[in-house]
Amino acid sequence: MKKSDKTRATIVTAARLLFSRNGFDQTTVRDIAAEAGIDPALIVRYFGGKEALFIQAADIALELPDVSSIDRLDIGLSLAKHFLKMWEDGGSHGGLPVLLRSAASNEGAAERLREIFARQVVPVLRPILPEDCALERAAMISTQLLGVALCRHILKLPPLVAIPADRLAVLVGAAIQNLIIDTPRD
Amino acid sequence: MKKSDKTRATIVTAARLLFSRNGFDQTTVRDIAAEAGIDPALIVRYFGGKEALFIQAADIALELPDVSSIDRLDIGLSLAKHFLKMWEDGGSHGGLPVLLRSAASNEGAAERLREIFARQVVPVLRPILPEDCALERAAMISTQLLGVALCRHILKLPPLVAIPADRLAVLVGAAIQNLIIDTPRD
DNA sequence: CCATTTTGTCAACATGTGTTGACTTTATGA
DNA sequence: TCATAAAGTCAACACATGTTGACAAAATGG
Numbered sequence: 001m002k003k004s005d006k007t008r009a010t011i012v013t014a015a016r017l018l019f020s021r022n023g024f025d026q027t028t029v030r031d032i033a034a035e036a037g038i039d040p041a042l043i044v045r046y047f048g049g050k051e052a053l054f055i056q057a058a059d060i061a062l063e064l065p066d067v068s069s070i071d072r073l074d075i076g077l078s079l080a081k082h083f084l085k086m087w088e089d090g091g092s093h094g095g096l097p098v099l100l101r102s103a104a105s106n107e108g109a110a111e112r113l114r115e116i117f118a119r120q121v122v123p124v125l126r127p128i129l130p131e132d133c134a135l136e137r138a139a140m141i142s143t144q145l146l147g148v149a150l151c152r153h154i155l156k157l158p159p160l161v162a163i164p165a166d167r168l169a170v171l172v173g174a175a176i177q178n179l180i181i182d183t184p185r186d
Numbered sequence: 187m188k189k190s191d192k193t194r195a196t197i198v199t200a201a202r203l204l205f206s207r208n209g210f211d212q213t214t215v216r217d218i219a220a221e222a223g224i225d226p227a228l229i230v231r232y233f234g235g236k237e238a239l240f241i242q243a244a245d246i247a248l249e250l251p252d253v254s255s256i257d258r259l260d261i262g263l264s265l266a267k268h269f270l271k272m273w274e275d276g277g278s279h280g281g282l283p284v285l286l287r288s289a290a291s292n293e294g295a296a297e298r299l300r301e302i303f304a305r306q307v308v309p310v311l312r313p314i315l316p317e318d319c320a321l322e323r324a325a326m327i328s329t330q331l332l333g334v335a336l337c338r339h340i341l342k343l344p345p346l347v348a349i350p351a352d353r354l355a356v357l358v359g360a361a362i363q364n365l366i367i368d369t370p371r372d
Numbered sequence: 373c374c375a376t377t378t379t380g381t382c383a384a385c386a387t388g389t390g391t392t393g394a395c396t397t398t399a400t401g402a
Numbered sequence: 403t404c405a406t407a408a409a410g411t412c413a414a415c416a417c418a419t420g421t422t423g424a425c426a427a428a429a430t431g432g
Contacts, residue, residue, distance in 0.1 A: 003399080004409065023291030025211035029390060039411055044391060103341055104290040105209030110341050117343055139337065139345035140357055146341075147333020151325065155289055155296050155332075157303055159325035171326055178364055189429080190379065215420060225381055230421060 008046050010036045013093075015057040020097035024054055024106050051108070058102075058112055060095030062086070064124045075128060076177030080169045083145045087153050088165060100146065101154060117142055128180065140179050148172055194232050196222045201243040206283035210240055210292050237294070244288075244298055246281030248272070250310045261314060262363030266355045269331045273339050274351060286332065287340060303328055314366065326365050334358055 014036035018027040029050050033040040047053040065082055067075050086096060099116075102109040117139075125138040148168070151157040163171070200222035204213040215236050219226040233239040251268055253261050272282060285302075288295040303325075311324040334354070337343040349357070 007409085023211075025209075026291060028388080030388090040390085041392080041412085042410065045409090050390065101290050104287050104336070105212060113341055114343055135345040136349060136357075139343055139349070140361075142343065143333040143337045143346065144330065144361075145333075146336060147329040147331075150290070150332060150336060151329045155299055157300055157325055157328065159321040160329065163322060163325070171322075175326075175330075175361055175364065178361065193379085214418080216418090226420085227382085227422080228380070231379090236420065 004046070007036070007038055007042065011038065011043060011046065011053070012057055015053050016094050016098055019054060019057055020094055020101055022101075024102040024109060054098075054102070054109075055112070058095050058099045058109065060093070060099065060116070062096075062116065062120045064120065067124060067128050072128070072181075073177070075180055076175070077169060077173030079141070079176055080145075080173035084148070084165055084169055084172070087149055096149070097153060100149060137179050141176050144172060144175050144179070190232070193222070193224055193228065197224065197229060197232065197239070198243055201239050202280050202284055205240060205243055206280050206287055208287075210288040210295060240284075240288070240295070241298070244281050244285045244295065246279070246285065246302070248282075248302065248306045250306065253310060253314050258314070258367075259363070261366055262361070263355060263359030265327070265362055266331075266359035270334070270351055270355055270358070273335055282335070283339060286335060323365050327362050330358060330361050330365070 011032065015027075015032050018031055018035060021027075022031075029040050029043050032053070033043060043050070043053055047056060065078055067078065070078050090097075099109055099113055103113045104110075121142055122135065122138050125141065126134045129137045148160070152160045152163075152168075160168075197218065201213075201218050204217055204221060207213075208217075215226050215229050218239070219229060229236070229239055233242060251264055253264065256264050276283075285295055285299055289299045290296075307328055308321065308324050311327065312320045315323045334346070338346045338349075338354075346354075
């Protein structure tokens with residue numbers, strides 16, 4: 001009863017690698033099996049199928065910092081640093097790339113991203129945002145972070161890839177900070 | 187020599203609809219043919235294949251406004267309005283949704299997006315940005331716009347979908363404006 | 373009106389894919 | 403040790419998909 005756990009883990013790791021590199025559709029069960037050095041049939045045996053494996057591989061925890069204990073003026077930078085770091089060194093087992101890569105063309109993945117926003121982002125940000133526009137601001141902040149991740153790690157827009165991580169954190173942090181403190185009127 | 191142009195157009199229209207709705211991979215040649223009311227073989231006859239048709243369907247012109255003739259303090263809002271409008275009412279034949287929907291899981295589509303950035307975004311923005319960080323800023327602005335489009339129209343993040351277009355333009359416009367005039371130091 | 377080109381249809385092929393079930397090998401424990 | 407279960411392998415199926423080529427229908431133009 002322990003050998004199976006080992007291969008299970010191997011499969012998930014291989015799946016995360018390929019899903020995050022090529023997306024859900026262009027990743028085949030056989031590819032994952034090859035990467036993991038096992039038989040494709042094991043995937044369906046242990047996980048039930050490709051989709052179930054994907055859900056498992058995309059199960060992530062953002063582990064956002066406790067923003068309420070941070071100096072109000074540093075929240076933007078802190079969030080930016082944390083989020084960017086997750087991407088640079090595959091935090092949360094690299095599940096975020098897995099999800100974002102597939103969410104644009106896979107409704108299931110999109111739904112899971114919406115879930116993460118509602119369950120992990122909103123609860124953390126709400127306390128530090130103005131009551132009457134907390135959701136709006138939280139959404140805009142997510143927009144910023146996902147936009148950067150998309151352009152830097154998925155689309156690989158050259159000028160964005162070229163920006164050093166530290167510098168990028170400052171830029172994104174400032175943008176987020178504006179959304180936390182500033183209130184543009186219409 | 188004119189009937190064919192008609193069906194060609196029909197095919198491209200159907201292709202744009204399905205590509206933008208379901209992405210490249212999950213859109214089948216047969217689906218497009220059915221939507222267009224023609225035979226799948228015609229697609230390969232007129233366009234050479236699925237990929238070639240996609241390239242045609244994703245061929246877009248951003249038609250960015252001439253920012254150098256706009257009051258410097260209104261550039262952010264103008265850009266935001268223009269870009270958001272393109273999404274709301276399928277500007278440029280809705281080619282942008284086509285591209286963004288597929289770019290995350292299709293290297294070809296990603297490459298075309300990079301091209302659009304280099305050829306249509308940078309040239310327009312460079313003149314109004316500080317010389318020493320024009321590329322960086324142009325990239326960050328694109329990040330903002332793509333992030334919003336992704337969350338609102340692709341991922342359909344509820345709080346972002348709920349924001350009225352006018353209000354969203356103000357928010358995004360302000361964020362962009364900060365990138366045009368402001369200069370965070372590290 | 374008829375020969376020729378254009379336009380469209382049909383069936384089939386080749387291939388890749390997720391999944392299945394029968395089988396073999398390996399570990400377990402009494 | 404040996405019966406039993408767990409873990410892994412293998413070949414095949416069923417199906418969807420992009421593409422092809424032979425053929426039919428329709429427009430064209432002399």
